[in-house]
Amino acid sequence: MDAVRLIEAGRRALAVTGGAPAVMAEAWQAQALARAVGGRLAGCGPAELRTEARQLSEIGGLGTVVALDGPAVPVGAVRASLLTEVTDAHRALTDLGDLLGEVGIALVGVACDTEDGLYWQCIEAIDAVDESLDRVHGMLRRLAETPPEYAHERGPDGEHGGERSGEHRTGEPRPEGERVPGHERDGPRAVVRGAAESVARPS
Secondary structure, eight states: OBHHHHHHHHHHHHHTOOSHHHHHHHHHHHHHHHHHHHHHHHHHSOGGGHHHHHHHHTSOOOOGGGOTTSTTSOGGGOGGGGOOEESOHHHHHHHHHHHHHHHHHHHHHHHTTSOHHHHHHHHHHHHHHHHHHHHHHHHHHHHHHSOGGGOOOBOTTSSBTTOOTTBOTTSOBOOTTOOOTTTTSOOTTOOEESOOOOOOOOO
């Protein structure tokens, strides 16, 4: 499943979540998804994002309170395990930043109205979310700095700018040897596909 769809599902779930355990579970879901997206971009995303994407994929989990095999997050319900592609890196990172920001706000609310044990778990979770947000914002800045000629998005027919490889935009045959504009290399929003290799487990 595409990253954007999974992020949207996470935001919807967080919006209707009630109670500290449920908020912590959704916080872990968001962090696990952030790590999975980071791993996908680090492996086969735009070259300029790979260092920060790898760092995002390595940020620690949120503790045993929401472990993968715990009752709060059943293994089959882990959204990050459904990730198969990042179709639009910019949109995915923008939406992921929004999700992490909303998670941070929810965790602050829990921390302000909870007992000592859960309070410190919330603080650790907030730290992890903040660190993830830093990496996401860093990647968005790098995408914004990318020269326009490398920022092509694929058209509906699968070629850059919507042109087929043998035609001008007018539909006339392209002279032999002439390149399709932007076809020399994929830009920063290239499709990244493949089954999710793993879901990072909390430390």
